[in-house]
Amino acid sequence: MIALEAVTVRYGSSPALSSLSEEVEPGEWVGLIGPNGAGKTTLLSAVAGLVPHDGEIRVDGASVSSLPPRHLARLVAYVPQQPVLPPDMTVGQYVLLGRTPHIGYFGFESAEDRRVCGGLLDSLDLAAMADRRLATLSGGEMQRLVLARALAQQAPVLLLDEPTSALDLGRRVEALELVDLLRRQRDLTVLSALHDLTLAGQFADRLILLAEGRAVATGKPDEVLTEAILTGHFGTHVRVLRADGDLVVVPQRTR
DSSP, X not given: OEEEEEEEEEETTEEEEEEEEEEEOTTOEEEEEOSTTSSHHHHHHHHTTOSOOEEEEEETTEEGGGSOHHHHHHHEEEEOSSOXXXXXXXXXXXXXXXXXXXXXTXXXXXXXXXXXXXXXXXXXXXXXXXXXXXXXXXXXXXHHHHHHHHHHTOOSEEEEESTTTTSOHHHHHHHHHHHHHHHHHHTOEEEEEOSOHHHHHHHOSEEEEEETTEEEEEESHHHHOOHHHHHHHHSSOEEXXXXXXXXXXXXXXXX
């Protein structure tokens, strides 16, 4: 579904990604992990068509560089770290923006558009605040709202850049479980950046560890989330434990 061939992104003279080649299969959830500045956000932005790049990025066989924005939005939904949230817009209006790629230039939202958005508001526990202005929402409510808007696009590819950073632990798991449920129901392909390595290992089918714009490890979670690999690239000692079959990554104090 997503193919990267020798993808390089530069900011000025400095490469943020260097000759990255990877593939994400249809229906797969691939997690991007790595220290700050490793290139995770840059990679997601490149796949979303938001930053220029060298090399080739294809989504569903089509080159991202050649697709009109409206067409690309039907293929790729993107949840950025810092979305634009107009303060006077209501929750319901904001989620309906996710239906824009499916509405004609001079058209209006249909009953089906409203049904899709209403279902997502219910799933993300936002229905009771549909008429509230965005300026009144908490950080966690805003993060769930942005996820709802992206899912409203019903695109086959979902890009998530730290989608749970403002949520408490329970809400983090709920949001990721919803993404996983919808992925299985709709055969979504998910590419996500997650700082929480334990959650990344629990939800992703495969992980790509980025460091200085390069993929330095890739594989199933138990192949990448090892003490040797993580300690070598995160600059701190970690322990990797197993609890009820799940991997748990625990940072160690250095003194």
